[in-house]
Amino acid sequence: MDMQEKLAIRPETARAEQPVIILPRSTVLDRPRGAESEDPYPTLDQPQEFRAWFEREGYILVRNAVPPRLCQTGVDAFRQEVLHDRLGFFERHASGKFERHVYTEAGFMKYPIMNLQDLPLKKHAGFRRAGLNVVTHPTIQRAFIALTGEPGRCIHTMYFDGNQTTWAHRDGHYIDSSSDGQMIGVWVAAEDIHPDAGRFFVVPQSHRMKVPGEEGDPNSPGYKRLMADFVRDGPLDCLAPRLRQGDLLMWTSMVIHGSLPTADQRHSRRSFTAHYVRESQPYKWNVRADKSQKTTRVNRVEVVLHADDASLAKRVRNHVRAEWPRVYGTARDVWKRMRLDA
Numbered sequence: 001m002d003m004q005e006k007l008a009i010r011p012e013t014a015r016a017e018q019p020v021i022i023l024p025r026s027t028v029l030d031r032p033r034g035a036e037s038e039d040p041y042p043t044l045d046q047p048q049e050f051r052a053w054f055e056r057e058g059y060i061l062v063r064n065a066v067p068p069r070l071c072q073t074g075v076d077a078f079r080q081e082v083l084h085d086r087l088g089f090f091e092r093h094a095s096g097k098f099e100r101h102v103y104t105e106a107g108f109m110k111y112p113i114m115n116l117q118d119l120p121l122k123k124h125a126g127f128r129r130a131g132l133n134v135v136t137h138p139t140i141q142r143a144f145i146a147l148t149g150e151p152g153r154c155i156h157t158m159y160f161d162g163n164q165t166t167w168a169h170r171d172g173h174y175i176d177s178s179s180d181g182q183m184i185g186v187w188v189a190a191e192d193i194h195p196d197a198g199r200f201f202v203v204p205q206s207h208r209m210k211v212p213g214e215e216g217d218p219n220s221p222g223y224k225r226l227m228a229d230f231v232r233d234g235p236l237d238c239l240a241p242r243l244r245q246g247d248l249l250m251w252t253s254m255v256i257h258g259s260l261p262t263a264d265q266r267h268s269r270r271s272f273t274a275h276y277v278r279e280s281q282p283y284k285w286n287v288r289a290d291k292s293q294k295t296t297r298v299n300r301v302e303v304v305l306h307a308d309d310a311s312l313a314k315r316v317r318n319h320v321r322a323e324w325p326r327v328y329g330t331a332r333d334v335w336k337r338m339r340l341d342a
């Protein structure tokens with residue numbers, strides 16, 4: 001039985017930990033920059049300085065960007081509709097596959113859900129709506145226009161509850177604008193993030209540096225090791241700002257980032273995240289063959305839909321997965337076993 005099958009049968013059981021590469025440099029873990037309270041960031045009322053900071057540092061922070069009430073509505077909807085759905089299958093960021101929840105020891109969802117815009121409308125309508133309301137909020141659009149001079153198209157979204165300890169990476173190795181390096185990532189704190197919760201980290205100015213060996217497959221252990229080596233031993237400092245509910249962090253697709261290991265498992269690190277490209281630029285996958293052209297609109301923002309429903313068979317599969325997850329899980333297990341036996 002492989003790991004996926006174990007997951008499908010016993011969703012509540014934390015899967016055997018895959019080796020996750022953490023950041024052993026003690027200054028990164030013990031005293032990540034950003035723990036201090038003074039903010040150096042230009043605000044949106046200073047658009048030129050705002051853009052200049054972003055271009056120089058590769059990231060920027062906007063305090064109180066999204067009303068806390070909107071974030072809370074998203075968190076509440078997640079807890080009501082999604083967290084306790086032990087049978088449901090959700091697309092995951094780490095594997096790119098549809099998997100059931102894995103819970104942390106404190107009962108948080110360990111692996112983030114990918115692409116809220118593709119969630120089945122019947123079952124998860126409240127969470128989908130609330131999450132998309134956060135990641136398309138007008139302040140995010142204003143910030144995107146300040147950084148690029150034009151409106152943005154949202155091409156990817158995620159929701160984090162617990163911490164998967166995201167490996168250090170550049171987004172642009174996976175997905176980017178057709179013009180390399182011009183996609184922008186968006187991380188909205190959906191609650192006050194406890195310093196020990198496994199904070200989001202960014203390596204300022206890393207978007208302008210080369211990391212040896214990074215040209216390889218970004219899903220390979222070798223890539224993850226080299227990126228971690230760079231964060232640990234490289235010339236740049238790691239920054240993990242304290243974020244409160246509604247704070248917004250934006251970064252360019254070539255800046256290195258990830259999440260610190262969780263120091264205290266009692267804390268969640270709830271956040272809605274998204275990736276945006278300029279409306280005038282298509283997006284591209286660097287790790288997938290096909291890219292979806294389908295979109296919807298939320299808060300006047302174009303949001304790309306990724307549901308794989310190009311044939312009748314795929315639509316039936318998606319329907320069964322959404323409406324009869326027990327049947328889908330059993331069928332999937334049987335199918336996998338048959339393939340193993342063949």
Ligand SMILES: O=C(O)CCC(=O)C(=O)O
Pocket residue numbers: 158160164165166171185187200257258259273274
């Ligand atoms: O918050 C995290 O763990 C990582 C998020 C991330 O890598 C992203 O949104 O691109």
